[in-house]
Amino acid sequence: MPTMRSAEYDARFRAAAFAWLSTRSDDGAPMVTREELLSFCFEGERIPLIDHNRGIRRPKVLRGAVSLLTTYRPSPQAAPYEDAFGEDGLLRYKYRSTDPQQADNRAVRGSMEDRLPMIWFYGIAQSQYLAIFPVYAVAEEATGHQFVVSTDVPVESIAQAPPSVLEREYRAVQTYRRVHQPVFRARVMHAYERRCAMCRLAHPSLLDAAHIRRDKHPMGIPAVSNGMALCKIHHAAYDQDILGVRPDLKVEVRLDILHEVDGPMLRHGLQEMAGVRLEVPRSRVQRPDPSAIEERYTQFTAANR
Incomplete structure (x- = not known):
């Protein structure tokens, strides 16, 4: 003993x-x-x-x-x-x-x-x-x-x-x-297999866990269903309402950004995201909460009127 x-x-x-x-x-x-x-x-x-x-x-x-x-x-x-x-x-x-x-x-x-x-x-x-x-x-x-x-x-x-x-x-x-x-x-x-849900980048040091409902939101719970794995540029663009995610989980790009002319980062990093569908977890309970996605998309469209 x-x-x-x-x-x-x-x-x-x-x-x-x-x-x-x-x-x-x-x-x-x-x-x-x-x-x-x-x-x-x-x-x-x-x-x-x-x-x-x-x-x-x-x-x-x-x-x-x-x-x-x-x-x-x-x-x-x-x-x-x-x-x-x-x-x-x-x-x-x-x-x-x-x-x-x-x-x-x-x-x-x-x-x-x-x-x-x-x-x-x-x-x-x-x-x-x-x-x-x-x-x-x-x-x-x-x-x-x-x-x-x-x-x-x-x-x-x-x-x-x-x-x-x-x-x-x-x-x-x-x-x-x-x-x-x-x-x-x-x-x-873990749920997103260490890949950006938008562009599939697979370098963890360049990825963030982005909140759908922000963490200060009353329902911004720290659950996977309220998050997405996004690379740093797409996370920043999502938070700034440059990119939005529609209820069908397809990416929408702000109109002025779509029409802007600049270098390859703008073209490949942002403009080509238009219409891309999010790659989501295999487990249904870990996929983005539809009500959270819809609420955040409403905020995106309101900010871009």
């Missing part, structure tokens, strides 16, 4: 896990498979970074939880993060069961009390995860059966008093940059 090791061993293990994840970069984002996480080895010993059927992982040799996991859900009705983002700009992670003394919940509490850094694995596709690290459990909300998780600072830096407006905004921006944005991008890139 494995026994709990020293605090120094615990620190070495977490540092090694972070270093390994940093090498698993996919265009700057640490992407890993379930098999890789279950096969992780440290100092000659296999110590998985996730559990087979639990969201909280605490190896017996460690002093607290090492990871949290959010399962992949393809349906836009189960949109990511809607239960995990508090008004204070910090994330929430639900207990396992509602019993605060359940072993996995005690493990997260142990990491919180000892100020131990953890990893949050977000499901991008079936058995594929994006790793966000380090994250810290900074508080517990027993009535909500959840822990408060920071992606920016450890527990000692979180004030006990209610955060100011500026603090909430700062935390929200940090969480968006470190969690929402990369998870949304990774899910969209």
Whole structure:
């Protein structure tokens, strides 16, 4: 039976896990498979970074939880993060069961009390995860059966008093940059097979995950059905209403751009997009939401009258 090791061993293990994840970069984002996480080895010993059927992982040799996991859900009705983002700009992670003394919940509490850094694995596709690290459990909300998780600072830096407006905004921006944005991008890139939906460009470093309903829209959820993989020029043109997408998923180009005379970038990059049909994901639930496409197209036509 494995026994709990020293605090120094615990620190070495977490540092090694972070270093390994940093090498698993996919265009700057640490992407890993379930098999890789279950096969992780440290100092000659296999110590998985996730559990087979639990969201909280605490190896017996460690002093607290090492990871949290959010399962992949393809349906836009189960949109990511809607239960995990508090008004204070910090994330929430639900207990396992509602019993605060359940072993996995005690493990997260142990990491919180000892100020131990953890990893949050977000499901991008079936058995594929994006790793966000380090994250810290900074508080517990027993009535909500959840822990408060920071992606920016450890527990000692979180004030006990209610955060100011500026603090909430700062935390929200940090969480968006470190969690929402990369998870949304990774899910969209996977669904669109890392190709621009308009021109088929297949260089991930030149692609963006574009929102159909903008992320500040009340219904601008970070779900694949509200996104498209677009190369940077087509993303910018879409956001500026130079390009629009009709309800039949064909691209429309602003009239003055169609009649403009310039160099090959204008001709091939924009004008020749007129009438091109979007290449969309194979999975129906990941294809662009028709109501979002129609709403955004209405905005495009209104802007170009």
